[in-house]
Amino acid sequence: MNTRPAAAVAVGAALALVAATPALAAVSPSPAPSSTATGPVYNSVQAGTRLYIGGSFTKVDSAAAAGLAALNATTGVRDPAFKADVVGKVYALATDGSTIFLGGSFTSVGGVARTNLAAVSPSGQVVSSFHPSVSSTVESLDYTNGTLYIGGAFSTVNGTKRPKLAALDPTTGAVVQSFNPKPNGLVHVVKASGSQVYVGGRFTSIGGAGRSYVALLDASGAVQPYDPKLAFDSQVFDIATSATGVYLGTGGHLPAGNSVYGTTPGSGAQRWQVKTDGNVQSVEAQGSDIYGAGHFNNTCLPSSTASTGCLIDFSARKTVVVDDGTGVARAFATFNSAFGVWDLTTAGGNLYALGEFTKVNNTNQPGIARFPIP
Template identity: 30%
Template sequence: MKHLLTSGAMVAVLALGAAPAYAAEVANAPLSGTSVNDAVYAVVEQDGTIYAGGDFGYAFDAGRRQVRTHLVATTTDGTLTSFAPQLDGPVTSLAVDSSHLYVGGTFSHIDGVAMSRIARFNLESGRLDTRFKVVVNAVPRSMAVGDNRLFIGGDFNTVNGQPRTKLAAVNLTDGALIAAFAPQLDYGVRAVELAPGRLYIGGGFTKVNGSSMRYLAAVSPVDGTLVTGFVPPTDSVVWDIAVDGDRVYSSQSGWGGLVQSVDLSGAELWRRTTDGGAQAVAALDGVVYVGGHFERVCLNTAAGDFGDCRNRYRVDRRKFFAVTENNTLLNWNPDADSVRGVFAMAVGDGALIAGGTFLTFGAGVQKQRGLAVFPA
């Protein structure tokens, strides 16, 4: 882990807009590999295979167009695999363990089989597991797998016919609801992240189990009770969460965008603002990577009335930027083009993986649509 502290001299340099003399851990440009013809909303990696889900109908591999409806798999060097299930609606969330890929979205059928909103595939065979059945009454926005459970966050109010407001857990055998896990939230969950003894949740909620808790919280993965020792000062809707050791990072929207770092008690360590929403965050080797629909990163913590950086203290970072774990801005700048930006980021097999609506990188020099892999 790197510990690059920001000195007063460095702050003065940043105020003048000069780049610091650090280098990020992953490549500045993505691999030239498999791309898709529309938005990617979720990405995961397992054993050298990258899975991406979204609202696309085709993948492009070495210039050849291949049918891939809402779900695609590639190797980490960007080569398209033969995994090609047919889904009739977009994918909004993914989770993976050593045996299975879990898929959430707005689909109702897969390969002609009725399978609504949540499904599971066997990683070895690539086949749909028709024995695993979970029924939610609205979109699952995020999922995490661990502790022999699949945790699901979203906009739903029932799971398998039972009341569950925005957050639930099912077993990994057949998708049966975990009765003991029943937290109550008032508004939707956009992110779930499992860590030892805690399930971190982010979204638009303002109450958890009746207690005031805005946008970011931690609950017990056993029974869903609120972790009262975690009280972050979060003031914007949370879209994504990354946990790295004793630090919790969240990407947020509001007046512009915001990335916040807190410790395990929720005490704020730092925040970094942008002139557009921060929608995805990932941590790798002491570096925090952020994606969104911003154009610039602010060099102070305040955004203006229209989400712009105040006093012109800013640097250009189109859709991506990186900081050290102590908030020193790095040179890493893939310079992607997109209006809606980056929706998902994940780390795996020594690489950073991103999904979104981008078309090119390097100020238009490199074409790479929807899915990008940055090798370490």
């Protein structure tokens, strides 16, 4: 494991701090009962007591559900009151607290023509006032402060040039004209909070500034100082934030790609890096533990490089957990299939893993795994 030498001083102070502030109990790697999905689950978002899931699945349990469904966030059981079938694939979900926004590569939602971006009510009815025209795939969505941010492979929105990234009015779908950072490559993830917008993908410049694969923007699209200085030939697939850190899930090639990073808010300085032998598609912060998930089978020793490949540290089939304070990694649950886990999310007192697997810890549990948080 990626251990560090123990500190030689202030041991008593450290022990006193631990005693005064006990760590949160670790999430058990054994999943609790939940619904299952027939086909891939790519993303999720919580709104109220529900966890909405999107993908290219055809059923949840034995009920027909094409690409979009709702679960009880606490129990993980399908909510039959929601129905909105999608013709195509749903890659991204976001919410303003009630309306559910979905993005992907699709042509209709609930029998209504919609191309790549749509909004539905909690009952599954398509919101008629929200009807933007997006020229290609939407890979990520997020909502904050009355603005819907979208990222992906598109070049225009409503006929207006907006390469790979745009901000929209969530009621009408109109383009926010003042926001136009123009990344020069694909955008895989948008993570918005308040007046800050983190963007990750395959770009090397955005907002007129050089940024390799990840950047922080303000609400006007201006680039902020945050810069982890990721090395060549990586790409950022997911971003998670907490009060103490910004966490990146990356793909590409070692030594910079295929990793979970802990970075410092503000400057973006790298605090730790845990390498894997495949893409890290999702990251999620839970207390002092940072979870990473994706297509990997092993973590790699810190010395692993592009030329030597992955020098295996320990087996971690599709998930890994990192202690945020030390950067020390450990295995979590074991998932099968090549593609593994596409999404991690915290909802209803659970950590959910969603993806393209059929077994968890060698037990049948297709597509949806629910791990209660102590």
